[in-house]
Every structure is written in C-alpha cells, then in structure tokens.
Amino acid sequence: MLSTLTDPNQAYQWVYTHIRPYIPATRITGIAVGNELFTGGGGDTTLVTYLVPAMVSIHAALVRLGLNQYIQISTPNSLAVLEESFPPSAGSFRPELNSIMPQYLQFLAATKAPFWINAYPYFAYKDDPSKIPLDYVLFNPNPGMVDPNTKLRYDNMLYAQVDAVIFAMAKMGFGGLEVRVSETGWPSRGDENEIGASLENAAIYNRNLMRRQLRNEGTPLRPNMKLEIYVFALFNEDMKPGPTSERNYGLFQPDGTMAYNVGFSALSSTTSSTSSASISLTSNATPVIFLFEFF
Numbered sequence: 001m002l003s004t005l006t007d008p009n010q011a012y013q014w015v016y017t018h019i020r021p022y023i024p025a026t027r028i029t030g031i032a033v034g035n036e037l038f039t040g041g042g043g044d045t046t047l048v049t050y051l052v053p054a055m056v057s058i059h060a061a062l063v064r065l066g067l068n069q070y071i072q073i074s075t076p077n078s079l080a081v082l083e084e085s086f087p088p089s090a091g092s093f094r095p096e097l098n099s100i101m102p103q104y105l106q107f108l109a110a111t112k113a114p115f116w117i118n119a120y121p122y123f124a125y126k127d128d129p130s131k132i133p134l135d136y137v138l139f140n141p142n143p144g145m146v147d148p149n150t151k152l153r154y155d156n157m158l159y160a161q162v163d164a165v166i167f168a169m170a171k172m173g174f175g176g177l178e179v180r181v182s183e184t185g186w187p188s189r190g191d192e193n194e195i196g197a198s199l200e201n202a203a204i205y206n207r208n209l210m211r212r213q214l215r216n217e218g219t220p221l222r223p224n225m226k227l228e229i230y231v232f233a234l235f236n237e238d239m240k241p242g243p244t245s246e247r248n249y250g251l252f253q254p255d256g257t258m259a260y261n262v263g264f265s266a267l268s269s270t271t272s273s274t275s276s277a278s279i280s281l282t283s284n285a286t287p288v289i290f291l292f293e294f295f
Contacts, residue, residue: 002034002050011057012064020065030072031058032182036118038097038104039080051075052103059111072113075104076182079119079161082168088221089149091164092171105174114228116182117165121157122196122205129195132157138201139208152220158184158209159219159227166221178225184209185232187245188259197245199260206231206251206262 005011019028033055037048055073062068081097084090093101108115121137135142137157144155154160158181165179186205190197209229216226236250236259253259 002047002054005033005057006050006053008057008060011054012061015058015061015065015067019062019067019071023067023070028071030074030113032116033058033073033075035076036078036080037075038101039078048100052100052107055104055107059107068111073111074108074113074116074182076116076118079117081117082164085161085164087145087147087149088152088154088160088163089147089167091167093168102172102174105169105172105177108177109174114178114180115165115169116180117162118183118232119158119161119181120184120186121161122186124157125196126194134196134201138204139212140204150221154220162227163219163221166219179227181227181229183230183232185249187248188250189248190245191243194243194245197248202248203260203262210262 001014005014019031022028034047034051037051055075059068059073062071062073079085081093081101082091083094084092105115107113125132125134125137133142134140136144136155139156139158142155144153145160146153152163154163162179162181166175166177169175169177169179186202187194187197188199188202209231213229217223218225218227231251233249233251235252235254236248238247238254240246248259250259251262
C-alpha cells in the first residue's frame with residue numbers, strides 16, 4: 001500500500017476509515033508504516049522510495065483530522081540498518097542508506113516522532129555463544145563492558161544496541177531524536193541449532209526486562225530518559241513459517257494458556273513501593289506494551 005499512500009487523498013481516506021472511528025475508545029498512539037524496509041523487509045527494496053512520502057501523507061491526514069497530537073508516525077527498523085554497533089559510540093548507518101536515512105530522520109525531527117528499532121540480543125548470542133556472555137544478554141548480573149570512547153558501562157546488550165542507534169543518528173545531525181524499542185523478546189523453543197532458545201531463558205529475559213521498565217530506566221547514554229519498549233510477543237504464532245523459534249516468542253499459547261510464567265503478579269507486588277507503574281494484562285498496563293502483528 002505504500003505507493004498508494006503517497007497520495008494525500010488516499011492517505012486521508014485510509015486514516016479516516018481505519019483510525020478515526022476507533023478513537024478515543026481505542027488508545028492508538030502510533031502508526032508503523034512498513035516494517036524493516038531499510039533492510040529489505042517484505043522482500044522489495046524499491047518500497048523504501050515510497051516510505052517517507054507515505055509517512056508525510058499519513059501525518060498530514062492526522063493533522064487534518066486533529067489526531068496528530070495523539071498519534072506518532074514512524075517505521076520499525078532492524079538492527080541491520082547499522083554498519084557498526086560495537087562499541088556503541090562507533091554506531092553508524094550503512095553507507096547505502098546515506099541518501100534516504102536523512103530524509104526519514106528529518107521527518108521524525110519535524111513531527112517529534114521516535115526512531116523505532118527492533119532489537120534482539122538473542123540473535124547475537126545465538127550466532128556467537130562462545131564469545132557473548134549469556135548473562136550479558138539476559139540482563140542478569142555480570143561484569144558488563146565499558147565503551148572505550150565514552151567510558152560508559154553497559155551491563156546488558158539491549159541498551160548498548162539502543163545507544164549505538166543514538167550515536168548513528170547523531171553522526172547524521174539528529175542526536176536529539178528519541179529511540180524506542182519497537183520489538184524485543186526471546187524464544188521459548190527453537191531448533192537444535194538455535195542455541196539459547198528455551199523456556200528458562202525466555203522467562204529470565206522478559207522478567208528482567210520488565211523489572212528494568214518498572215524502574216523507568218534509561219540507557220547509559222540517556223540515563224534520565226526512560227526507554228520505552230514493546231515486547232514481542234503476547235501470543236505464539238503457531239502457523240508462522242521459518243525456524244521453530246519464530247513460532248515461540250509469545251508469553252501465551254494461541255489458545256490463551258501460558259507458554260511460561262513471566263511473573264506478572266510478583267513483579268507488580270515487589271515494585272509497588274518504588275514505582276507507580278504496574279504490570280497487568282488489562283487496558284491500564286503502561287510499562288510494557290505487547291506487540292501484535294496483523295496480516
């Protein structure tokens with residue numbers, strides 16, 4: 001639909017039909033335009049040429065309907081948009097994105113929208129388990145690593161990945177943009193070669209992640225700005241193709257039973273004295289947002 005939505009009239013009709021009727025009963029806070037298009041998500045690399053024009057048209061439709069103050073427009077990006085990500089201060093975008101990425105960042109700056117990154121420490125661990133400490137990717141206590149250029153200490157990979165994106169944007173002149181994690185998670189099952197995919201590791205990753213969210217943490221580069229994170233996913237996608245892990249990122253099975261217990265009640269009760277936030281499966285849940293995909 002991207003090429004169609006570059007037409008302001010078509011974008012207005014789309015927003016008028018698919019967004020406006022559901023507000024305010026549904027709290028819609030963002031529209032994801034495409035998914036990982038800068039790195040070929042969807043299999044068609046020509047789609048990226050329509051991305052920013054479509055975002056501009058959709059935003060104009062929100063303005064016309066008086067909804068732009070409630071809804072932000074962005075696009076989720078894979079970590080593959082980075083040419084370098086370690087140490088975080090070396091973060092830079094891939095050279096082939098040098099012409100299109102500034103257009104996207106300029107749109108985000110003009111509309112005060114965040115840069116969305118899909119960040120999965122699991123993939124890094126799976127690809128190199130002998131060199132990457134499991135505790136470092138699971139948010140467990142560990143020595144961590146120190147960026148030799150900034151002297152900032154990182155005790156988990158997710159925050160390091162986010163700060164690498166911030167450094168990459170700064171090198172293009174957009175260091176003030178917010179970064180949000182549009183997807184992260186850990187599979188509870190995997191194939192034989194998918195090292196680390198287990199119920200235990202999935203529960204530890206998501207439980208530790210939620211503890212961090214309840215503390216309103218920021219990254220070492222931006223310690224006073226809470227990092228907003230979307231957890232992938234609420235339900236296992238049992239009909240999804242690909243390796244076994246792709247069907248096992250959910251906290252729940254498709255029939256609604258738990259895939260594993262991430263410890264909502266315990267997390268909520270143990271943090272109630274230090275945080276006004278609470279974790280629940282109601283419409284009032286604020287610290288962690290679960291990501292659904294609709295096709």
